[in-house]
Amino acid sequence: MSTTDPRTPAPGTANGTRRPGPVAAGDWTPWPEGLAETYRRAGYWTGETFPAFLRDRAARFSEATAVVDGDTRWTYAELDRRADSLAAGLDRLGVAEGDRVVVHLPNTAALLEVVFALFRRGALPVYSLPAHRRSELVHLASTAEAVALVTTDTHAGFDCRPMAAEVREEVPSLEHVVVAGDPGTPERGTVALEELRAEPDPLALADPDPGEVAFFQLSGGTTGLPKLIPRTHDDYLYSVRASADICALGTDTVYLGALPITHNFPMSSPGFLGVLHAGGTVVLSPDPSPATALALIEKERATLTSVVPPVAMLWLDAVERGSQAERDLSSLRVLQVGGATFPEEAARRVTPVLGCALQQVFGMAEGLVNYTRDGDPDEVVTATQGRPISAHDEVLIVDEHDVPVPDGEPGHLLTRGPYTIRGYYRAPEHNAAAFTADGFYRTGDIVCRYPSGNLVVAGRAKDQINRGGEKIGAEEVENHILAHPAVHDTSVVALPDPYLGERTCAYIIPRGAAPTRSEILAFLRERGLAAYKIPDRVSFVDSFPATAVGKISKRDLRGTTDQSGAQ
Secondary structure: OOOOOOOOOOOOEEOOEEOOOOOOHHHOOOOOHHHHHHHHHOOOOOOOOHHHHHHHHHHHOOOOEEEEEOOEEEEHHHHHHHHHHHHHHHHHHOOOOOOEEEEOOOOOHHHHHHHHHHHHHOOEEEEOOOOOOHHHHHHHHHHHOOOEEEEEOEEOOEEHHHHHHHHHHHOOOOOEEEEEOOOOOOOOOEEEHHHHOOOOOOOOOOOOOOOOEEEEEEOOOOOOOOOEEEEEHHHHHHHHHHHHHHOOOOOOOEEEEOOOOOOHHHHHOOHHHHHHHHOOEEEEOOOOOHHHHHHHHHHHOOOEEEEOHHHHHHHHHHHHHOOOOOOOOOOOOEEEEEOOOOOHHHHOOHHHHHOOEEEEEEEOOOOOEEEOOOOOOHHHHHHOOOEEOOOOOEEEEEOOOOOEOOOOOOEEEEEEOOOOOOOOOOOHHHHHHHEOOOOOEEEEEEEEEOOOOOEEEEEEOOOEEEEOOEEEEHHHHHHHHHOOOOEEEEEEEEEEEOOOEEEEEEEEEEOOOOOOHHHHHHHHHHOOOOHHHOOOEEEEOOOOOEOOOOOEOHHHHOOOOOOOOOO
């Protein structure tokens, strides 16, 4: 039982403040009209919008299975009907066209229902990850001026409801918390998702400008907390359609969503959106562990899935010499690996061990996506991260002075194109550094490009840790550690790891007596930091090595011995 009557529209204010309204023109950077017209003439931007996306596919693939979540199996028509019903419920709740809503849900059918209902209402999803906690959710909701947070009751043993109530209290604009599952003890402003599904009468389909912002994704958070990435209907749906074409999706595609599908990779590369575009079936896995995911591949006869390198290596080990050796994976045609560099030796094991083709994917939520292609030579598939989607993807590889480097030489990757953003949301100072004056995005990746156009990722220029595909901004974690009263200074760095690629190490200069590692980790958990951002290792040191200009040398710090003598 909720304390908010879902049939009573919410007032036009949020906790005494004005509603934020639609995304203002000055808060994001659209493409210059000349380029936009070029992309329209090329057929990239077709004017399709997300409110119409599902309605069109439901008409074309009505009785085909759209989504499978355990025992739940919805056809395209049923998903479309549920989106209608929930959109009407959101309208009664007071969610208006242009409102932002933070979506904090695991891989469930409800996630697809919620997202398409928001699109149908004309509201803008703000995608978060299931692992996010209070710190991240407060930041996202505050930055977006979200009016609602949609979360679940519990996930992976964590009760999300008390956290959601805390977020609501901290964010002035946040009027509502919607809970999928049991809403628990009634809280002011909390409503069960089930209550919002009751309205049978659909709303009129929202009709937004396809060139306007459709939703927000998250940056990797290289400096502090993540930035919001504004994606438009035109640019994102182009990448979805092009990805589906490159990956040869069809009505017989059965895609296993093993990673959290609010990540850009399993959302659109080609991800669940690409599969729905093509009329295929999306099977949702609650986690990517070999025992769970490989069983679903066998049971649902999945043909395609996407994972990060650590997960791929766990699957390879489990099938080659582990508990999953007897699984029938013969339906699997392609394993996509992306999110981090896939070691070549591991890449060469995929086909012999799993019996499927490998496709490497290298992309970013800001835009540019690269794929190896069917028919590429083995050395391209196993040793490169592919080439861009579009003929209009402009790629520059430059040195530290923005001078282009020859093919085969490592350099900084800059890019612009028909689906790469021109700026982050409400971040003018950051945008001045992250984008060139003529609109190229500085990705922070160090890559080599070969005459074939294929890229090889050599590393990161930004101070970011890539822990098994999860991007961690060192500065964000450092700021949390510095709040501990026994910490004088800290520096968080990446250490190599054979499975995760990188793991985090927090070097700490204590203030007086050093706290214990357990005290530091408990402190970070109490501050609501996501579990994957909690340092894997904590080392206490007397001082930090410095560069010639007095900055902390993180390269030298990685070899520092802590006060206990451990490395």
